[in-house]
Amino acid sequence: MERGFLATAGEGAPSSESAADFERCLRLGRTDLRDDVVFATLTALAGYYAIRADLRRTVQVLESLRAGLEQDRPLFRPVIEARFGAVTWLRGEFDAAAAYLEAATAGMAAMDQQQIETLWFQPNDPAATAYVYLALLAMVRGDLTGAAEDLTKAAHRAEQLGFPQGQYSDAYTRFANIWLCIEADQLERAEVLVAELTEQAERHGFDLWRLVGATEQVTVEALAALSATAHVDPHALSPHIAAVTTLVDTLHKLELNGYVTFFDGVLGRLLIAAGHCDSARARLDSALQLAEDTGMHFYDAELLRLRARTHTEPRMRQADLSAALELARRQGATLFELRAALDDFEFRGQSASPGVVDAISRFAAGSAFPEVARAEEMLR
Numbered sequence: 001m002e003r004g005f006l007a008t009a010g011e012g013a014p015s016s017e018s019a020a021d022f023e024r025c026l027r028l029g030r031t032d033l034r035d036d037v038v039f040a041t042l043t044a045l046a047g048y049y050a051i052r053a054d055l056r057r058t059v060q061v062l063e064s065l066r067a068g069l070e071q072d073r074p075l076f077r078p079v080i081e082a083r084f085g086a087v088t089w090l091r092g093e094f095d096a097a098a099a100y101l102e103a104a105t106a107g108m109a110a111m112d113q114q115q116i117e118t119l120w121f122q123p124n125d126p127a128a129t130a131y132v133y134l135a136l137l138a139m140v141r142g143d144l145t146g147a148a149e150d151l152t153k154a155a156h157r158a159e160q161l162g163f164p165q166g167q168y169s170d171a172y173t174r175f176a177n178i179w180l181c182i183e184a185d186q187l188e189r190a191e192v193l194v195a196e197l198t199e200q201a202e203r204h205g206f207d208l209w210r211l212v213g214a215t216e217q218v219t220v221e222a223l224a225a226l227s228a229t230a231h232v233d234p235h236a237l238s239p240h241i242a243a244v245t246t247l248v249d250t251l252h253k254l255e256l257n258g259y260v261t262f263f264d265g266v267l268g269r270l271l272i273a274a275g276h277c278d279s280a281r282a283r284l285d286s287a288l289q290l291a292e293d294t295g296m297h298f299y300d301a302e303l304l305r306l307r308a309r310t311h312t313e314p315r316m317r318q319a320d321l322s323a324a325l326e327l328a329r330r331q332g333a334t335l336f337e338l339r340a341a342l343d344d345f346e347f348r349g350q351s352a353s354p355g356v357v358d359a360i361s362r363f364a365a366g367s368a369f370p371e372v373a374r375a376e377e378m379l380r
Contacts, residue, residue, distance in 0.1 A: 043079075043083075050090070050258060053295075078106075082101065101130050128172065129154075132151070135180065136176060139183055141335065142338065142364075144180070144184055144369055171209045174193050175213075183335065187223055197213040198217065215244075221243075241267070241276075257296070258296075261290060261291055264286070265306055268284045272310060278310070280310050287303050300327055308324065321344050338363070341355035
């Protein structure tokens with residue numbers, strides 16, 4: 001396995017040439033999953049595809065691995081189920097992801113760490129990663145407390161591991177924590193975590209987390225500038241938009257597509273705030289097309305909601321808002337549903353209030369997401 005690629009792609013995956021070799025092996029039926037090297041490399045190949053959001057190939061490899069578990073490696077099933085959980089979350093199939101991830105974390109708790117290390121030649125620990133995805137699942141469901149608890153479990157898991165798994169998994173946890181803070185509008189906390197992630201990536205030479213940390217840093221800075229004043233100065237926002245655009249486009253060029261539609265959504269939000277609605281719509285259209293091409297639909301409801309704000313024609317705006325609401329409800333993405341319902345209320349007034357009431361009813365009492373307070377204020 002190429003250790004240089006480890007630092008670049010961050011998933012312990014083989015190079016593109018190695019990936020092609022193993023694809024040929026799969027087609028020719030020459031993979032023997034009783035061979036430790038084959039089994040370990042295929043788990044890495046699944047990571048290689050996942051980080052590029054090539055979810056069809058990810059599932060193909062995972063299904064091959066799961067088929068080999070029945071006879072030869074039944075104890076390794078929770079690790080593969082955790083991978084399925086990650087893929088289904090990326091596809092926006094949140095209920096299915098929950099079932100996979102909850103079963104995986106329960107199963108891995110009973111596994112001997114040495115069993116995992118024998119066949120897991122990747123820096124991201126599978127148990128810590130499963131807790132990160134459970135946190136992201138809680139986030140889209142509007143459960144800020146639950147998300148924080150799962151991230152604490154991921155961090156605790158990382159503390160128990162040696163290098164590079166421990167430090168790398170901790171960096172992954174910080175990435176997700178920053179994302180959570182951005183969604184909850186806790187930007188000061190996000191700034192602290194970004195500094196920690198950047199320092200950690202520099203100290204350990206984690207190239208992927210250098211890039212992701214830099215992208216999150218300019219994102220947080222841009223959103224802080226946006227929220228600093230009630231009246232947006234497009235000229236003041238322009239340098240922030242340029243910085244975010246440069247790094248998000250770098251992620252696209254490197255085909256590091258996992259999660260990238262979230263950053264596209266942030267960029268669309270910034271462009272809308274600066275009055276560049278045509279550019280924002282083009283960015284959001286591109287993100288939705290990537291989601292269609294890859295099957296990575298976890299952020300589609302937000303992309304549709306934001307695109308609605310770029311339209312001047314009421315029917316087009318309402319069409320996107322209705323689509324965002326319907327999708328968020330179908331996915332069980334309560335946070336995104338409430339945001340779309342609030343935008344609908346802003347657009348149509350009291351006639352849209354039932355949607356707000358319905359969405360807010362699924363939040364836990366005392367939820368710290370700012371959308372909840374905004375909804376309660378609107379409904380008074």
